[in-house]
Amino acid sequence: MTKYADIFANGIWRHNTGLVVLLGLCPLLAVSNTVVNGLGLGLATMMTLMVTNFTVSLTRPLLRPEVRIPAYVLIIASTVTVVELLMKAWTHELYRTLGIFIPLIVTNCAIIGRAEAFASRNRPLPALADGFAVGLGFLITLVMLGAVRELVGHGTLLREAGLLFKTAGEGLQITVMPGEGKFLLAILPPGAFIALGCLVAVRNWLVARRRHVRVPREGIAPGAPRTSTT
Amino acid sequence: MNETPDASQQASVSRSALSLGLIALASAALLSWVYSLTESRIAEQERRDLLRQLQQVVPGDSFDNAMHEDVITVRHEVAFPGGQEVQVYRARRDGAPVAVAMKLRANDGYNGRIDLLVGIYEDSRISGVRVLSHRETPGLGDAIDIERSDWILSFEGKSPVQPGPDGWAVKRDGGVFDQFTGATITPRAVVDAVHRALQFFESNHDGLFSAPSQVQPGERESQDEA
Numbered sequence: 001m002t003k004y005a006d007i008f009a010n011g012i013w014r015h016n017t018g019l020v021v022l023l024g025l026c027p028l029l030a031v032s033n034t035v036v037n038g039l040g041l042g043l044a045t046m047m048t049l050m051v052t053n054f055t056v057s058l059t060r061p062l063l064r065p066e067v068r069i070p071a072y073v074l075i076i077a078s079t080v081t082v083v084e085l086l087m088k089a090w091t092h093e094l095y096r097t098l099g100i101f102i103p104l105i106v107t108n109c110a111i112i113g114r115a116e117a118f119a120s121r122n123r124p125l126p127a128l129a130d131g132f133a134v135g136l137g138f139l140i141t142l143v144m145l146g147a148v149r150e151l152v153g154h155g156t157l158l159r160e161a162g163l164l165f166k167t168a169g170e171g172l173q174i175t176v177m178p179g180e181g182k183f184l185l186a187i188l189p190p191g192a193f194i195a196l197g198c199l200v201a202v203r204n205w206l207v208a209r210r211r212h213v214r215v216p217r218e219g220i221a222p223g224a225p226r227t228s229t230t
Numbered sequence: 231m232n233e234t235p236d237a238s239q240q241a242s243v244s245r246s247a248l249s250l251g252l253i254a255l256a257s258a259a260l261l262s263w264v265y266s267l268t269e270s271r272i273a274e275q276e277r278r279d280l281l282r283q284l285q286q287v288v289p290g291d292s293f294d295n296a297m298h299e300d301v302i303t304v305r306h307e308v309a310f311p312g313g314q315e316v317q318v319y320r321a322r323r324d325g326a327p328v329a330v331a332m333k334l335r336a337n338d339g340y341n342g343r344i345d346l347l348v349g350i351y352e353d354s355r356i357s358g359v360r361v362l363s364h365r366e367t368p369g370l371g372d373a374i375d376i377e378r379s380d381w382i383l384s385f386e387g388k389s390p391v392q393p394g395p396d397g398w399a400v401k402r403d404g405g406v407f408d409q410f411t412g413a414t415i416t417p418r419a420v421v422d423a424v425h426r427a428l429q430f431f432e433s434n435h436d437g438l439f440s441a442p443s444q445v446q447p448g449e450r451e452s453q454d455e456a
Contacts, residue, residue: 059249059253062249062253071253074253078260082260082264086268092272092279
C-alpha cells in the first residue's frame, strides 16, 4: 500500500508537474485564465494520462526498447484524438473555448515523460494510479492558477460553468468582487507567468519551512533540488 | 561477423517492426471506431452552432427555411478586400426573401482580422451584427464583443439612408457610432466592414437571393456518409 501512497504523494505534491517539474507549461499557462477552463483541460489531460500510462504499461512485453518511443507517440496521439473527438461531441462549447490546446495535449511533455519514466517500468495498475496521481496534480495546479487569475482578473469564481456542466452549471458563478475595475493583467499572458511564479514560490516556501522545522540546525538546503525545466 | 548474431539481429528488427505495426493497427482501428461513433453527433453540434450564430443576427421567428443550409459564397474585392470568400446565408419565409447573414472579415483591426457576422433585412436594414472572433486588446478594443458591451447592438436598424453615407463612421470621424476610450481603430474597422457589406447587399440584392444554394437540403448528411 505504501507504494500507492508514494505514487500519489509524488504525483500530487513532491513531483507536481506544474509546480516542481515544470512540464507542460504551454497549455498550463495558456488556458488557466478561468477555473472552468483549467478544470476542463485538467480533466482532459488526466484522462489522457491514465489511458496512455495504462496502455504503455500493457505493451511492455510486446515492445523492444528501440521502438518504444515511436510506439508511445502513437499511443499518446491516438488517445488524445479520441479525447478530442469525445469532447467535440459532448462538450462542444468547452471544446471551442479550449480550442487548439486539446490537440496540443499530445505535445505535453509530462505525458510522454510519465510513459517513459514510470509506465514503461511498472505494471498496469500502478501505472494507472500514477497517471491518475500526476493528472490530478496537474489538474489541481491548473484549477488553482485559474482561480487566482479569475479572482484577480474578473472578480469571480467558476464563471461560464455552463461550458463544462451544461445547464447544471449555470448558477455556479460566485461573484467575489462585483463592479468594474478588475486587474486585467491577471487574465493576460503575463498574469499567467506571475501567478505561476507565485504558486511555485508558495510551494517552495512550504517545503522550506517544513524542512526548517525538521532539521533546524542544518538550515535550508539551497534551492529546491527537484526543480528542473525543459 | 558470423551468422548467428546477424540472424538474431534480423529477427529482432522484424519483431520490432511487427510490434510497432500492431500498435499502429490497433490505434487506427480505435480511432476509426470512435470517429464513426461521434461523427454524426459532431456534425449535429456544428450545425446547431451555426444556426445559433445565425439566429443572433437574424431573429429566429422571422424565417422558416433551413437558413444554415441555404448558402452561397461570394467574392468581391471592393466590398470584401483581401481575397475573402464570404458566405451569404439566406433567410426566407414561405419562399420570399427575409434577410441574409454574411460571414465576413474586417482586415484592419488593431490586432489584425476581426471575423464578423452581419445580418441584413431584405429592405437593407441591419438586423444584427456579431463579432465571431477577434484579437483586439482586452479592456479596450474588445468592447466590440457582445459579452463585453452593448456597442455592437447600435448597428441594429441602421440602413444606407439612415444615417446616410457620412454617418457610417465613428463619432471622431463625423459619424454616428461611438468609439471607445483609447480605442478608435477597432470600432472604425467594424463600422467600415459593416458599411461595405451593406452597400454590397444593396447593389446585389436580387442576385443574392436568387442564386442557387451550394448546399442542397440533406446534402450535407449524404456527404458525411460518403
